[in-house]
Amino acid sequence: EVQLVESGGGLVQPGRSLKLSCVASGFTFSNYGMNWIRQAPGKGLEWVAYISSGSSYIYYAETVKGRFTISRDNAKNTLYLQMTSLRSEDTALYYCARDHGYNRHWFAYWGQGTLVTVSS
Amino acid sequence: VQMTQSPSYLAASPGESVSISCKASKSISNNLAWYQEKPGKANKLLIHSGSTLQSGTPSRFSGSGSGTDFTLTIRSLESEDFAVYYCQQYNEYPLTFGSGTKLEIK
Numbered sequence: 001e002v003q004l005v006e007s008g009g010g011l012v013q014p015g016r017s018l019k020l021s022c023v024a025s026g027f028t029f030s031n032y033g034m035n036w037i038r039q040a041p042g043k044g045l046e047w048v049a050y051i052s053s054g055s056s057y058i059y060y061a062e063t064v065k066g067r068f069t070i071s072r073d074n075a076k077n078t079l080y081l082q083m084t085s086l087r088s089e090d091t092a093l094y095y096c097a098r099d100h101g102y103n104r105h106w107f108a109y110w111g112q113g114t115l116v117t118v119s120s
Numbered sequence: 121v122q123m124t125q126s127p128s129y130l131a132a133s134p135g136e137s138v139s140i141s142c143k144a145s146k147s148i149s150n151n152l153a154w155y156q157e158k159p160g161k162a163n164k165l166l167i168h169s170g171s172t173l174q175s176g177t178p179s180r181f182s183g184s185g186s187g188t189d190f191t192l193t194i195r196s197l198e199s200e201d202f203a204v205y206y207c208q209q210y211n212e213y214p215l216t217f218g219s220g221t222k223l224e225i226k
Contacts, residue, residue: 035215043205044162045155047215059213095163105210106153106168 002026002109004096009114012086020114022079022096030054030074033099034083035107038092038116048094049081050105064090086118121126121145123211125218131226134197139220142190142207150186151211157204157220167192199225 008020022034036048049070050059058070069082079096093115097107122145132138142152150170155163165174167183170190180195194201202225207218 016210044220045157045208045217047208047217050213050215097163100168104168105215106165106208107155107163108165108174110163112162 002098003020003062004098004109006114009094009116011117011119013120014087014118017082017084018076018086018116020081020083020094020116022111024077024079024096025099027098029072029077030037032101033105034058034070034072034079035097035105036070036079037092037095037097037107037110038069038105039095039113040092042088043074043092046092050099051079065114083116086116088118090116091118092116121216123207123209123216123218125207126220128204128219128221130221130223132197132223133226135187136197137193137195138197138223139194140192140205140207140223142185142192142218144190144209144211147187148209148211151209152183152185152190153208153210154181154183154192155206155208156201159207163206180207193224194223197223 003025006022012018033052035050051070064093071080093113095113096111098109124143126141127221152170154167166177182193184191205221
């Protein structure tokens with residue numbers, strides 16, 4: 001069974017940093033691209049970042065480019081999101097989601113999310 | 121690619137049929153997925169490639185369209201279908217979602 005478990009969320013002050021993790025199991029992690037997707041309270045879904053299976057290709061939403069860094073450790077089956085210069089508008093539930101593969105970027109598997117709150 | 125989803129809110133009764141529209145700001149071929157969001161549950165992929173049902177999606181769900189105009193139709197609504205629905209284009213980066221449609225019981 002595919003499982004994605006996010007962690008690392010919490011309350012952080014504006015301008016500070018936070019690192020999220022997503023541990024994957026139930027599939028060969030190193031074979032799949034991975035994504036971070038977020039949802040602000042009461043709002044819709046916003047795709048944040050993508051990393052290919054071997055980390056060769058990385059893409060970001062304009063809203064986080066230059067502040068967030070996606071990375072992965074295939075030996076640990078873990079996806080990361082390093083978030084710096086956090087703003088109040090980054091407050092959201094952050095999900096990791098697995099790419100379908102074969103250059104098809106839909107998400108059949110999602111985690112339950114980890115909540116990031118940016119506030120002083 | 122901007123995804124315009126409508127309506128944002130829909131009220132219907134069990135047994136009825138409903139349709140949700142998703143329009144892309146430019147052609148995305150058939151690179152569109154639909155998701156269902158319910159409280160306390162992981163988001164569920166319903167349809168990909170515009171009209172292909174994901175394994176486990178009930179046949180009362182259907183997707184249609186290509187290019188810029190897409191529709192999710194749910195026939196004979198059941199109580200478990202009352203949820204929020206999102207479309208998502210994966211034709212190009214940045215990947216983008218529609219703003220969501222909340223389907224409530226009338």
